Amino acid sequence: MSTLTGKRILLVIAGGIAAYKALDLIRRLRERGASVHAVMTQAAEQFVTPLSVASLSGEKVHTALFSLTDEAEMGHIELSRDADLIVIAPATANILAKIANGIADDLASTLLLATDKKILAAPAMNLRMWLHPATQRNLEWLRANNVAFSGPDNGEMACGEYGPGRMSEPLAIVSAIESIFAQGETTLPLPPGVGVRPSRPPGILAGRRVIVTSGPTHEPIDPVRYIANRSSGKQGTAIAEAAARAGAEVVVISGPVAIPAAAGATTIHVETAREMLEAVSRALPADIFISAAAVADWRVDAAAGDKLKKSGSGAPSLHLVENPDILATISQHPTLRPKLVVGFAAETTGLIEHARQKLARKKCDFIVANDVGAGTGVMGGAQNTVHIVETGSVDSWPKLDKDAVAARLVGLCAQKLAENAQ
Numbered sequence: 001m002s003t004l005t006g007k008r009i010l011l012v013i014a015g016g017i018a019a020y021k022a023l024d025l026i027r028r029l030r031e032r033g034a035s036v037h038a039v040m041t042q043a044a045e046q047f048v049t050p051l052s053v054a055s056l057s058g059e060k061v062h063t064a065l066f067s068l069t070d071e072a073e074m075g076h077i078e079l080s081r082d083a084d085l086i087v088i089a090p091a092t093a094n095i096l097a098k099i100a101n102g103i104a105d106d107l108a109s110t111l112l113l114a115t116d117k118k119i120l121a122a123p124a125m126n127l128r129m130w131l132h133p134a135t136q137r138n139l140e141w142l143r144a145n146n147v148a149f150s151g152p153d154n155g156e157m158a159c160g161e162y163g164p165g166r167m168s169e170p171l172a173i174v175s176a177i178e179s180i181f182a183q184g185e186t187t188l189p190l191p192p193g194v195g196v197r198p199s200r201p202p203g204i205l206a207g208r209r210v211i212v213t214s215g216p217t218h219e220p221i222d223p224v225r226y227i228a229n230r231s232s233g234k235q236g237t238a239i240a241e242a243a244a245r246a247g248a249e250v251v252v253i254s255g256p257v258a259i260p261a262a263a264g265a266t267t268i269h270v271e272t273a274r275e276m277l278e279a280v281s282r283a284l285p286a287d288i289f290i291s292a293a294a295v296a297d298w299r300v301d302a303a304a305g306d307k308l309k310k311s312g313s314g315a316p317s318l319h320l321v322e323n324p325d326i327l328a329t330i331s332q333h334p335t336l337r338p339k340l341v342v343g344f345a346a347e348t349t350g351l352i353e354h355a356r357q358k359l360a361r362k363k364c365d366f367i368v369a370n371d372v373g374a375g376t377g378v379m380g381g382a383q384n385t386v387h388i389v390e391t392g393s394v395d396s397w398p399k400l401d402k403d404a405v406a407a408r409l410v411g412l413c414a415q416k417l418a419e420n421a422q
């Protein structure tokens with residue numbers, strides 16, 4: 001097993017020609033069992049695309065400060081606290097100057113200032129920038145303040161000059177990372193007298209990972225039209241928030257909705273059922289899967305690339321094909337079936353009967369059935385009347401706020417997990 005197995009690296013990619021080497025670095029780190037979350041500065045995006053970084057890291061790439069102010073996303077504090085080590089590669093003269101001078105004007109520099117982790121920097125810059133007294137002064141300060149360095153190497157620069165300034169090769173950076181871990185603790189202590197408030201008592205889902213699907217899916221007909229079920233995402237969001245309050249690590253896979261993302265959870269936004277299934281599969285393993293999304297059962301076989309136009313010859317006919325059933329797929333996952341899989345059934349007639357059929361067909365542990373017929377006000381409303389349908393029993397709950405349904409459902413999930421463990 002590599003010394004990097006299970007280590008979480010936060011990689012800051014700053015803007016320099018050496019940014020392409022960061023891609024190889026990601027690959028090398030992952031080969032050794034580390035996970036890599038990447039943050040790119042705006043300038044870095046001129047050299048490599050967030051898409052290639054995301055594909056190699058297998059994680060969402062964070063690019064802008066303000067996309068992170070949404071509570072649902074990981075804030076810059078959490079982003080850096082969640083890592084074991086921060087690596088800046090390439091580290092430009094600019095980003096080093098920002099750290100040395102306490103400047104926080106974008107996501108990368110903000111998290112570097114907010115972090116409680118050691119930092120390893122792999123500088124890459126023009127020779128004269130490296131030798132400049134301002135850079136050298138910054139380096140001296142950084143070395144004295146818990147920033148380690150890998151490189152730069154001597155060599156020919158992209159600009160034609162020769163000397164120090166080339167970024168270390170990825171394998172040399174990997175060795176530098178390994179030696180930092182070999183030295184021990186990578187979290188920096190706070191001065192005496194300040195610190196993190198004592199944590200709250202662990203919740204009933206502490207240590208559990210929960211995946212919730214929420215909202216509708218949109219299945220394109222053409223670039224401007226789609227097929228969807230009515231769903232506000234309120235119940236799914238309420239469940240995710242309740243699970244997070246109960247101490248779980250929560251991932252929400254949400255279709256397009258108009259409400260704020262769930263507080264305390266990580267939200268992954270998707271459009272279609274197929275994207276939702278892929279995102280859920282990638283979020284596995286989990287202890288609990290709650291399928292609250294109103295997934296469109298069908299999609300148009302071949303969505304048009306251009307907007308369909310009215311023609312004199314009548315309406316176009318759409319050929320529909322069935323979408324994958326996410327709940328049934330996860331329930332019957334050959335290796336990663338969560339311990340508890342919960343489905344929903346929204347029906348306008350024969351509620352309990354249909355829910356029972358779904359339970360049997362989809363092989364989940366129980367179904368939360370709700371009547372969404374005309375006049376119930378459930379769709380988009382604040383309240384819900386649900387029935388917990390299990391093989392051989394139905395428990396009908398009173399009409400409750402969606403938040404209260406969520407809290408009770410989380411309680412039930414915790415109880416079922418505890419029972420299963422016995």
Ligand code: C5P
Nearest residue numbers: 291292293295323324325326327343344
């Ligand atoms: O079959 P029906 O759509 O009524 O089943 C509802 C349940 O199945 C919900 O939990 C919903 O999230 C889930 N579902 C799914 N994938 C589909 C259709 C429904 O996960 N394609």
